[in-house]
Amino acid sequence: MSKSTISTFELFAMFPDQETARVYLEGRLWPNGPRCPVCASGERITARNEGYYRCNACKEDFTVRTGTIFERSHVPLHKWIYAMYLLVTARKGISSMQLAKEIGITQKSAWFVLHRLREACGPKLEKLRGIIEIDETYIGGLEENKHESKKLKAGRGAVGKTAVLGMRERGGRVVAGTVDEVTMHTIKSAIAKYVEPGSTIHTDDSRVYNDLPEFEHEAVNHSAGEYVRDDVTTNGIESVFAVLKRGLVGVYHHASPKHLERYVDEFAFRLNEGNVKNHTMTRLESFVDGTAGKRLTYKGLIQ
Incomplete structure (x- = not known):
């Protein structure tokens, strides 16, 4: 078994359902605990049912999806993680038709998912040198x-x-x-x-x-x-x-x-972040980090 990669079988074992995916994303996007995407407060947060949180400072309800590329998506979070895995490990990408078959959604939804994921791939502001x-x-x-x-x-x-x-x-x-x-x-x-x-x-x-x-x-x-x-x-x-x-x-x-x-x-x-020299989970974590603060609506995509 390679020390730098994980198989799809291992990925499914790590994220078998939406709940395990939610816990992973919360730990990655909120390393210091839940943070309100509206007022940016990490205090006075009350946990509610099924991954919902209430910010008692601004009275807003939110989830880990809010303020990210996952917002208002009906695709389960563990399918999002698998889609990220496929996109970052495929040397030349994956088509919407293939992704639709892999995660069990329509081709139209897969096309939208892929464009949202590409939105998370935007360049970092670190300057090149040498x-x-x-x-x-x-x-x-x-x-x-x-x-x-x-x-x-x-x-x-x-x-x-x-x-x-x-x-x-x-x-x-x-x-x-x-x-x-x-x-x-x-x-x-x-x-x-x-x-x-x-x-x-x-x-x-x-x-x-x-x-x-x-x-x-x-x-x-x-x-x-x-x-x-x-x-x-x-x-x-x-x-x-x-x-x-x-x-x-x-x-x-x-x-x-x-x-x-x-x-x-x-x-x-x-x-860059998806370089095959990096461990698969490191590449996946870089992808997840890029999802925060980015939102792409279907209307904005097709206009």
């Missing part, structure tokens, strides 16, 4: 393969595709997300937000990376067929894009520009 590889890629179908009525007829290459900017700390974390356009302004804004000043940045020879005075900047000349020079390369972030694209094509088949950001967050999370 050597950072940065590159961009484009997600979307080829113009020549589109129906005639959907062709933009505005050129080739990135036309009709969504740009994704990725940053990978050498031997460390990944930050990635969609951008409206790949310009010097958007690149500099993203780097300022996610990269520690003084870090070394490796990119290709695109002109959008030319003006980065706060960083040591090295570039490989892809135009001349150069992909590695000493330790200067963008192969690390390009491998992230390879996994992302293979997952989108092979598992999800299609991701609309509207929802693509959450899919990118899912893949980045799996490479």
Whole structure:
């Protein structure tokens, strides 16, 4: 038996029903006891039946679901935990059709569950440092393969595709997300937000990376067929894009520009907190930690 993973059989033994899942989630999200999600008070809390609590300070009733991605969901909590386990252990993700079969809910509900889980995968605010590889890629179908009525007829290459900017700390974390356009302004804004000043940045020879005075900047000349020079390369972030694209094509088949950001967050999370080098329960705990303070309604998702 592996010391770094647990099987589905072991997971079912740990969380056989909703009650065991509730106790686990309460212990993880409320390490110091129940805390009101409305007034943030941890005092004057009265336990009621079936996991309900009453805050005597603001007179609100709440459960461990309140103020999390689980709020107002009819899916039992132990099924949520199994869904998190499947999403974090699947290298390229799991489709809503497959999840529906695994946990016994409709495909529509499974689609909503997966998007809620992706909402919990959003990037942390810790800045990357050291050597950072940065590159961009484009997600979307080829113009020549589109129906005639959907062709933009505005050129080739990135036309009709969504740009994704990725940053990978050498031997460390990944930050990635969609951008409206790949310009010097958007690149500099993203780097300022996610990269520690003084870090070394490796990119290709695109002109959008030319003006980065706060960083040591090295570039490989892809135009001349150069992909590695000493330790200067963008192969690390390009491998992230390879996994992302293979997952989108092979598992999800299609991701609309509207929802693509959450899919990118899912893949980045799996490479960071969901890294296979970490024990399965550690990965699951990181997932649970990300569920707090996030809410995604079905109406907000489809609008």
